[in-house]
Amino acid sequence: MPITRPHVALTSALLSATAVAGALTAAPAQAVTGSPAASGGYAFTARIDIDNGARACSGALVDTEWIVTAGSCFVDNPASGTTPPVGKPAKPVTATIGRTDLTTTSGEVRNIVELVPRNDRDLVLARLSRPVTTVTPVKVSSTVPAAGEQLTVTGYGRTKTEWAPLKLHSGTFGAGATQTTTTQMTGQSDAAVCAGDTGGPALRPSGSTYELVSVNSRSWQGGCFGQDTAETRTDAENSRVDDLGDWVQTIVSKARVSDFNCDGIEDIAVADPKATVGGDAGAGLIRIVYGGGKGTAEINQDLDWVPGGAEADDWFGESMDSVDYNQDGCTDIVVGTPSEDLATATDAGMADILYGARNGVGTGTLKDTHFEQGQGTGVLGASTPESGDRLGQALAAGTTAAGEPFAVIGIPGESLGTIAKAGDALYVHGSGATVVGISQDSTGVPGTAEPNDAFGGVVEADGNHIAIAASNDAIGTKAGAGTVIVFDHKLNAEGKPTPLFGLDQDLDTVAGAAEDGDRFGSSLAMVPYRPTSSSPATDSVLAVGSPGEDLDIDGAAKADAGNVITFRVTAAGSYSQITEIDSGTASDDVTGTAEAGDRFGQRLTAVNTSPRTVGSAATLKLAVGIPGEAIGTTAKAGAITTFSLLGSPGANDHWIESGDASGIPGTPTANAQLGASLHFTTTGLYVGMPYGPGTYGAVHSLPMTNVTAGGTDAAITTFQPGSGGLPAAGAYFGYNAR
Template structure:
């Protein structure tokens, strides 16, 4: 423990931890304090840690987060309150909003992540899924003062019960405060007992000011009758609102080994494995200097076997699919042959664990046509299906993990390469196509529905960039869905988009490829209580634009649409490089293919969205830098601000910090991915012989930001083997 205890409290019990825990056979009235009444203590939680090793209390401060005591998770609270960030060592079950534990109200969740304080007996504990129907506690902004009366609650022992089944409360008086704690004395014989640790301490306005921490435990069950003192110490939280909000409101990091430090998975789908050229590998770099790992199909826990030109890792995404606190990696291998069926494709969810991906009991969930259940089990693998060419994974607003799998080469009946997508959730999956009820468009050969997919907590977008619109081949369209399942068990179709609609600017033209790239980010407008809307970005890299009177073929364009919670939409802007004299960086030129790739992020998903928090990155891989053809560039914009005001130009060697110099056919912009901390730009085509990935901090990719040091991942450095062929093709 890094802070010093009060001298007069040195004789306190080491912690108010109940353990081992034994539940009473029948309810009993608590007498240390009083049975709970009213709603003030409604968000109180009971925590069971390990195999009934310890019992604690806590309080809900957000739909997904509790505040509780760090001492609940410390190995030896008497010696130190240091608790590692990340997944708890022991399984921890939280029952929230259930004053009588024999009831069914409230919710039961697992604690999957700890974010400890280092200055006091406090830890934030993330739940595996949101809690509904229980209003979180509000943190006070005023410190407790001497003489102030406060109320406390907990599920700990009473005078007569070892493990009561009802929440109890009591009153206490503040004796004194310091910067992190308050000394208190129980009123009318009330005392915090073992098991009350981490329980809420409220002021008269029912705001959270502190947590139960330590007590003399006078009158508590099992304490010597000669101990009559009811004094104790409470850990202050009234000054922690900004810390709580920063942690609760942050974008979830990729954390394969669940230690609270960001990790990264980088695909090299052209890498050779066991002599098989193009078999493909994924390399994982664990944050905090915890090493690297290689994943390929020759590992005994990964389905399939490495074969030439499988291109394992051609598509990837991440999600905590089994909700254990460890990020899971979703890997697409669309060029996989299934038996003699070429390029049928398959997808795997590779599960994270405390010792890294693939080290836990659950290692791999496998998806291929003709195997398993749902639509995949009922279908047949065909040549050129390319299952897994596009992937989008995440968690719905209700807390349900999902994966969307694009299968653009799927034939529907006799219609070749019409395409479909598979929506995976829970232990089942279901197909979506342009033949599904309510999905706009018609099933036609070579539409390639499912070529690009995007999803956030609110919506799903699936495109058919090769769909003919009004006779214009490859003009492209897309469909948008909510996660609500309709009567067929499919996500509910909301609307379709193409450039022949009056509500979409431009006009459908042959080769536009509207929908060739997609990006979605949650959006919270001013006045809204939560981010229940989305901003959808749609790339049309084949768009022709007239610039200064001249037609620029395949220069590219990006549209942005606002999607409301009710499912309506409106176009809010377009992005292009424009002319050489406008306020947007660059100039639209033939063959740039602006919008070939897209990535979007809301860096503050709980807050009202602003121009600074809503970010879009656009890949322009065919951009010529001077006379250097296909050098490529990335441009960043605000998703809700004027393009020219908020754009930034990123190329090799410029002030943003992307190293090197522009090189021919490097195609910078083919691989881009936003996280909550920065923008990953892959350079699989050089200049390094194996490829590289650069992580640019947000300041580097934000207009007006000051460039800071970037992080580079390159084979032959940082524990990565000096091998590969397209390292950085995808980074997640």
């Protein structure tokens, strides 16, 4: 059967598009030769514009962030295949959803930033740059269309009399024979699928709404504007979706991975903040390994597009996180350089967002957004860099539940008036990178700013909440006991995140008691959590590490054994403790035994592998670093324990040390401090070993099954200077990995 071509907008390309219309070769869409849809009807139908009006298609919103449409919309020659490359579309693409009358401003417009095609049919899932919250997605059917069943097809393509109609149209089609991946249809009452309707939905009534049965792929276009009047056939071939419900759910539920060149393949960025650059020891750098064998890259401050300049002991990359901040489908790196000297202010610090692009980080038009006190407008421009501020010591970045990108940048050495090193944090949000400051002197923030609190020394956030620690804060007379403040991303009257509550161990609702040197909040991890009573993941699970916690184990005091406490934070802003976790005794059900100097919880990382589904022990995971752990007589060899964030700690724990079945090579080595560098992704656990035993450091990527209780151990991937295209140079490679 011939294939429809994409609709071409009213440009100079019109003439050539008209000339080839009779050839009927695959493509995008715009409307069905039926009746205009009722105002607001079929609002989930999307109009897809490709390459600034050169082509157009239709589609259907099946999730707040995803549209399903035809793969042929995104290939130049559908006759040679209808499967586009995975990742960011080759040309700019926008989708308009909820605007059934294109002369209005209703609905929402989004960029399409990622394609996930099916290889077995003309169909693709297309991710939007941010969620659509004003239109209800259409449900994907699980029932094969019956022969003769009447289906409604919608689209924005040509009609009988219009080349580029301005309203959504619909028509009735009778279902015909069904094959493995396709289904045949015939237009009723002269309805036809026209150029521009490719990817549009075929719908079955379901109660008061509809469900998606298939999407337009190919048609004879009988009666469509511009077609030979002798062509009267209205038969069409659609790509089935009724057998793809599980596939759609898997794709839309999956959390993002780092993809700095937006090709749909996971990449990794590894910091080596002590590396020498241009003869400057400790200047620091970041190395990127692009997935799929696409090479490596080095980022340092001697590159002309990176602010600052490589200097001794800058420690560029001491902190790092990742987010698609400009929402173009390419992951960006947020990097802190807290030891950067600014004029005479030593260790004043700076931070940057380094933007990913199709050819890698720093290769696009937008390269960097820079954060430095005394530069720019607002709170940053009005402040002055001072020695020991350490802007960028801690970073957290992500996207709010509403779809807005953000970054939190800690300045733990910042003085507030005459209060030395009380600490501060910056909240960066929005496309214009608006910056506001948060401190314990801000309105409604619990606690009191005091000298040496170091508020902002540790920060963490997910799409729902923000946590900022002052782990050196005195609680009563207990110096260095530590506190954590939790905020909502919703902005208050001052334009700052809304403070919700503070946590410390003097509260009756928090396990333990505030003691000197506990350092409650020295590490944080937070993930979104969907309770059974909620549709989206409105809540969070927060883990707080206290590596200085002293424990009584079988009647013996164990100084700095360390522990972790987990909390549920609700959408309403309340909290409840879930559990307290430590290595315990040799006879309990948690692997290991708490010993003096273990510093259990010095590093934490967590992940929700399926944030759209109801949270479970299987999907919410926590990894705890124990860098002071002695393995036998090998001091500070370090270890890692993984847990579920839900349920009893011992029910799902898994112990990891060098040389065991989990896959970290070698044997326990003194002062290797395994567990000092950890980062969970949705595919596994990055374990950095900057302190050896390798000469330059290493990062080991452990598959999720290797770090899950009862999992089957699989081969790991190691990133190490001197192999895999990485130069044999460095000092603390693996200090951070994202």
